[in-house]
Amino acid sequence: MTISAPKYPASPTILVAALLAVLTLVVFAPSVRADEAVVRAGLAKFATAKGFGEVEAAVRELAATGDPAVSKPLAALSEGNLYVRKSDAAVFIATSNGETLSLADPLTGAEAGTAKAGEMAKVRVNNAVRGAIRAVSGSLTLGSGDAGVRLAAANAIFSRPDPNTIDALDAAIAKETDATVKARMQIARSSSVLASDRSDEEKSAAIKLISGLGSREALNLLTSFQSNAPDRLKEEAASAIRSINGTLMAWDVAQNVWYGISLGSVLLLAAIGLAITFGVMGVINMAHGEMVMLGAYTTFAVQEAIRATAPGLLDYSLIAALPCAFVVAAAVGIAVERGIIRFLYGRPLETLLATWGVSLILQQAVRTIFGPTNREVANPSWMSGGFEIGQLAITWNRLWIVAFSLAVFALLLLISNRSAWGLQMRAVTQNRRMAASMGIRTPWVDAFTFGLGSGIAGIAGVALSQIGNVSPNLGQGYIIDSFMVVVFGGVGNLWGTLLGAMSLGIANKFLEPYAGAVLGKIIVLVLIILFIQKRPRGLFALKGRAVEA
Amino acid sequence: MIAARLLKNGIDRRIAATIALLVGAAVLVPVLHLAVPESSPFHIPAHAVVLFGKYLCYALLALALDLVWGYCGILSLGHGAFFALGGYAMGMYLMRQIGDRGVYANPVLPDFMVFLNWKELPWFWHGFDQFWFAAAAIVLVPGALAFGFGWLAFRSRVTGVYLSIITQALTYALLLAFFRNDMGFGGNNGLTDFKDILGFPVQAPATRAALFAATALALAAFIAVTAMVVGSKLGKLMVAVRDAESRTRFVGWRPEHIKLFAFTLSAVMAGIAGALYVPQVGIINPSEFAPANSIEVVIWVAIGGRGTILGPILGAMLVNWTKSWFTAALPDFWLFALGALFVAVTLFLPKGVIGMWDQWRAARRSRVDGVVPAIGTQPRQSLGTEAAE
Numbered sequence: 001m002t003i004s005a006p007k008y009p010a011s012p013t014i015l016v017a018a019l020l021a022v023l024t025l026v027v028f029a030p031s032v033r034a035d036e037a038v039v040r041a042g043l044a045k046f047a048t049a050k051g052f053g054e055v056e057a058a059v060r061e062l063a064a065t066g067d068p069a070v071s072k073p074l075a076a077l078s079e080g081n082l083y084v085r086k087s088d089a090a091v092f093i094a095t096s097n098g099e100t101l102s103l104a105d106p107l108t109g110a111e112a113g114t115a116k117a118g119e120m121a122k123v124r125v126n127n128a129v130r131g132a133i134r135a136v137s138g139s140l141t142l143g144s145g146d147a148g149v150r151l152a153a154a155n156a157i158f159s160r161p162d163p164n165t166i167d168a169l170d171a172a173i174a175k176e177t178d179a180t181v182k183a184r185m186q187i188a189r190s191s192s193v194l195a196s197d198r199s200d201e202e203k204s205a206a207i208k209l210i211s212g213l214g215s216r217e218a219l220n221l222l223t224s225f226q227s228n229a230p231d232r233l234k235e236e237a238a239s240a241i242r243s244i245n246g247t248l249m250a251w252d253v254a255q256n257v258w259y260g261i262s263l264g265s266v267l268l269l270a271a272i273g274l275a276i277t278f279g280v281m282g283v284i285n286m287a288h289g290e291m292v293m294l295g296a297y298t299t300f301a302v303q304e305a306i307r308a309t310a311p312g313l314l315d316y317s318l319i320a321a322l323p324c325a326f327v328v329a330a331a332v333g334i335a336v337e338r339g340i341i342r343f344l345y346g347r348p349l350e351t352l353l354a355t356w357g358v359s360l361i362l363q364q365a366v367r368t369i370f371g372p373t374n375r376e377v378a379n380p381s382w383m384s385g386g387f388e389i390g391q392l393a394i395t396w397n398r399l400w401i402v403a404f405s406l407a408v409f410a411l412l413l414l415i416s417n418r419s420a421w422g423l424q425m426r427a428v429t430q431n432r433r434m435a436a437s438m439g440i441r442t443p444w445v446d447a448f449t450f451g452l453g454s455g456i457a458g459i460a461g462v463a464l465s466q467i468g469n470v471s472p473n474l475g476q477g478y479i480i481d482s483f484m485v486v487v488f489g490g491v492g493n494l495w496g497t498l499l500g501a502m503s504l505g506i507a508n509k510f511l512e513p514y515a516g517a518v519l520g521k522i523i524v525l526v527l528i529i530l531f532i533q534k535r536p537r538g539l540f541a542l543k544g545r546a547v548e549a
Numbered sequence: 550m551i552a553a554r555l556l557k558n559g560i561d562r563r564i565a566a567t568i569a570l571l572v573g574a575a576v577l578v579p580v581l582h583l584a585v586p587e588s589s590p591f592h593i594p595a596h597a598v599v600l601f602g603k604y605l606c607y608a609l610l611a612l613a614l615d616l617v618w619g620y621c622g623i624l625s626l627g628h629g630a631f632f633a634l635g636g637y638a639m640g641m642y643l644m645r646q647i648g649d650r651g652v653y654a655n656p657v658l659p660d661f662m663v664f665l666n667w668k669e670l671p672w673f674w675h676g677f678d679q680f681w682f683a684a685a686a687i688v689l690v691p692g693a694l695a696f697g698f699g700w701l702a703f704r705s706r707v708t709g710v711y712l713s714i715i716t717q718a719l720t721y722a723l724l725l726a727f728f729r730n731d732m733g734f735g736g737n738n739g740l741t742d743f744k745d746i747l748g749f750p751v752q753a754p755a756t757r758a759a760l761f762a763a764t765a766l767a768l769a770a771f772i773a774v775t776a777m778v779v780g781s782k783l784g785k786l787m788v789a790v791r792d793a794e795s796r797t798r799f800v801g802w803r804p805e806h807i808k809l810f811a812f813t814l815s816a817v818m819a820g821i822a823g824a825l826y827v828p829q830v831g832i833i834n835p836s837e838f839a840p841a842n843s844i845e846v847v848i849w850v851a852i853g854g855r856g857t858i859l860g861p862i863l864g865a866m867l868v869n870w871t872k873s874w875f876t877a878a879l880p881d882f883w884l885f886a887l888g889a890l891f892v893a894v895t896l897f898l899p900k901g902v903i904g905m906w907d908q909w910r911a912a913r914r915s916r917v918d919g920v921v922p923a924i925g926t927q928p929r930q931s932l933g934t935e936a937a938e
Contacts, residue, residue, distance in 0.1 A: 357891020364884035
C-alpha cells in the first residue's frame with residue numbers, strides 16, 4: 001500500500017500518472033479502511049438499537065468493518081460519551097460542559113457545534129457491552145501501522161480470548177511481516193481458538209502452540225481450558241500443563257541463580273577489601289562496613305554537588321563518585337592504619353576492638369553531619385528499568401552491579417598477580433618476617449594494603465547506594481555477611497573470596513523460597529559455623545608454618 | 550567448700566573486700582530502700598536500686614567474659630547470646646506467671662500467642678510454669694549451647710579472630726531467629742508485662758530490693774568461684790593456653806578441654822546474669838542478641854582490666870555509669886565517647902584501669918624498696934596469637 005516513488009527518468013506523462021496514482025492511494029489508501037458509508041451505517045445502528053443486546057450487536061458489526069477509525073466511537077461508547085441527537089438520530093461524541101454538550105463527529109473528531117442536554121440521548125452501556133468493546137478493540141488495532149500497537153493488540157486478545165477475533169487475526173497474520181508480532185498473533189489466535197467451538201484438531205494445534213510459550217499466563221489459560229474441555233483434549237491439555245510447569249521450574253531455578261549471583265556480587269564487593277586486609281595483615285577491620293558507608297555518602301555528596309552545579313550531568317554522577325569514594329575511604333583507611341592499627345601489630349583481637357571503636361565514631365560522625373535519616377541516591381537512567389529473557393526478569397542496576405563487582409575483582413586480581421606491589425602484598429601475606437628480611441618495607445605494604453582495602457570498600461559503597469538505603473547504619477548491615485564470606489572463602493587468595501561470596505549468595509537465595517528470608521539466612525550462618533569446624537581456615541587456606549597460630 | 554578452698558589457698562585481699570562489700574550491699578541497700586523513710590538523706594530511691602541492680606548484672610556478665618578472654622584468651626563476641634538466653638528462660642517463667650491476667654485473659658497462652666492465633670502452647674514452653682524448671686533452663690540452655698559450640702570449635706582448633714567471628718555469627722543467627730514471630734518467643738516485642746516472680750509482684754519495692762540483694766549475692770558468689778578457678782591448677786592451665794596454646798599442647802595437656810570448661814562455665818555465668826537482669830528491667834527482647842551489645846561487654850572488660858577479677862566488675866560499672874550519664878546529658882556524643890574508649894583503651898591501657906593502678910603501685914614500691922615488680926597473672930601484650938613468636 002506504499003507508493004513507489006518514480007525512480008525512472010521523469011517524463012511528463014509518467015509524472016502525471018504517478019501523481020494520479022498517489023492521489024488514488026491517498027483516497028482509498030489503507031485497504032483495511034472500509035467504505036466510510038458502511039461505517040456510518042454501522043454507527044447509525046446505535047440510534048435505533050433497543051436494549052443492550054442490540055447495542056452489543058451494533059458494536060460487533062462496527063468492529064467487523066475492520067476500520068481502525070471505529071475505535072474512537074467505541075471508546076467513547078465505553079466511557080458513556082456517545083450520544084444520539086433526538087431530532088435527526090445523528091450520532092456524536094459529546095463532552096459535557098455544564099448545561100450544554102459540545103459535539104464532535106464520531107469518526108473524524110471534527111467539532112460539530114453544541115447542543116442542550118435535553119436534545120441528546122446517551123447510548124446506554126452495561127458491562128457486557130463494555131466487555132464486547134474491549135474484546136473487539138483488540139482486533140481493531142491489529143491493522144495498525146505501528147508494530148508495537150499490533151503487538152499490544154495481540155497481547156490484549158491473548159489475555160481476553162474471544163472467538164470473534166479469530167477472523168481478524170487470520171487476516172492480520174496473513175499480512176504480518178514482523179516475525180515477533182506474527183508469533184504473538186498466532187498465540188493470541190490459539191487462545192481464541194480454545195475459547196471457540198472450532199474442531200478438536202484445531203484446538204489441539206492451539207494447545208501445542210500455547211504450551212510452547214512456557215509462561216505463567218499460558219499455564220493459566222490452559223488450566224482454565226482444561227476444566228471444561230472434552231476428554232480427548234483434556235489429556236493433551238494436562239500434558240501441556242505438565243511441560244509448562246517443567247519449563248517454569250527451570251526458569252525459577254535460573255531466576256534464583258541470578259538473584260544469588262546478584263546477592264553474591266554485592267557480598268563480593270563488600271567483602272573483598274576485608275579479605276585483602278585480613279589476608280595481608282591478619283587484622284579484622286570492624287570499621288570496614290563504615291568504609292562502605294563513607295563511599296555511599298560520598299556518592300550522595302557528589303550527586304548533590306553535580307545537581308547544584310551541572311544538573312545535565314546528573315546521570316554520570318555515579319561515575320564521578322567512583323574515584324571520589326575510593327579516595328575518601330582510602331584516606332580514612334590509611335589514617336586509621338597509621339594512627340591506630342600500626343601500634344597494635346601482633347595483637348589482632350585488640351585491633352578488632354580498636355577498629356570497632358573507629359566504626360562507632362565514623363557512624364556517629366556521619367549521623368552528626370548528614371543527619372540520622374536515609375539519604376536518597378537516585379538511579380541514573382542507564383541503571384533503571386530492566387528487561388526480560390524468557391521468564392527471567394533482570395533489572396539493569398543489578399546487572400551493572402554484577403558486572404561492576406566482577407570488574408573490581410578482575411582489577412584486584414591484576415594488581416595482586418601482575419604488579420610489584422601485588423607481589424609484595426602476597427609475600428607479606430605468606431610470611432611477613434621472611435618478606436621483611438628480603439627487603440620489603442612491610443609497614444608501607446600494610447598502609448597501602450589497608451588503603452586499598454578501604455578504597456575498594458568505598459567504591460562498593462557507590463554500588464550499594466543504588467540498591468539500598470544510604471544511612472549511617474549502612475555498613476552494619478553488610479559487616480557480618482562480609483566476615484562470613486572471608487571466613488568461608490579463606491584468606492590469601494582472591495578466588496576464595498569470589499567463590500565464598502557467590503556460594504553464600506546463591507545458597508541464601510535457594511533457601512529463601514523454602515525457608516523464608518530470615519530462616520534461610522540463619523541456616524546459612526549455622527552452616528558456616530559448622531563448615532568452620534571442618535576447615536578452620538576457610539576454603540582456600542594458606543599452608544605453611546607461617547600461618548600456624 | 551568454696552570457702553574452705555579459698556581459705557586454704559589464701560585470697561587476694563581486694564577480692565575478699567569486694568565480696569564483703571557486695572554482701573554488705575545486699576543487706577544494706579534493701580534496708581535503706583525499704584526501711585528508711587523517703588525524706589531521709591540515706592533513703593535509696595527505687596530507680597537507683599534498679600539501676601545498680603542492672604549494673605551488677607552487667608558486672609557478672611563482664612566477669613563471665615573475663616574468664617574466657619582474660620584468662621583463657623578466647624575473645625567471644627557472642628556472650629550477649631548466653632546472657633539473652635538466660636534472660637529468655639527467666640522471661641518465659643515470668644510470662645507463665647502472668648496466667649489469666651494478660652490482656653486476652655488466656656490462662657495458659659501468653660498474650661502474644663493468643664494474638665498470633667496460636668491454639669496451644671509450643672512444646673518448649675512446657676514446664677516453665679515451675680520455677681525450678683526455669684532455673685534449670687537458665688543454667689542448662691546457655692551451658693549446653695556453649696558446650697556444643699565450644700566442643701565443635703575448640704576440637705577443630707578454631708582460634709583467634711576466626712573464633713571471634715563465628716561467636717559473632719552465633720549471636721547474629723540467634724538475633725535473627727528470635728526476631729521471628731514463628732519462633733514462639735514473642736518476636737520483635739520479646740517478653741514483657743511481667744506480674745509475679747515466685748508469687749511476689751515484680752514491681753513491688755520489696756521484690757525489687759530482694760532482686761538487688763540476689764544479684765549482689767550472685768555476683769559475690771561468682772567472684773569467689775572465679776577466684777577459686779583461676780587460683781587452681783586449672784586456672785594456671787587456662788593462662789598457659791592463653792599465652793602459648795601450642796606449647797601447652799606439646800607439653801601434654803588438652804587445650805580444647807580446658808577451653809571448653811572455661812567457655813561453658815562462663816556461659817552459665819552469663820545466663821544467670823541475664824536471668825537476674827530480666828525481672829529488674831521488666832523486658833527481654835531480641836535486641837539483647839545484637840552483636841554490638843556483645844562487643845560492648847568486651848570494652849567493659851578491657852577498660853577495667855582483663856585477666857583480673859575485679860577489673861571487669863569495675864569496668865562494667867564505670868562504663869555503664871558513664872553511659873547513663875552521657876545518654877541523659879549528651880546523647881549525641883555517647884557513641885563518640887564509646888568509640889574513643891575502644892581506641893584509647895586498646896592503645897594506651899592494655900591492662901585496663903586495674904592494671905595501671907597495679908603498675909603504678911608496683912613502680913612506686915620498687916622505687917621505695919628497690920624490688921622488681923612481679924606481674925603475676927597479668928596477660929602478656931600479645932593475647933591470642935603466637936604468630937609473633
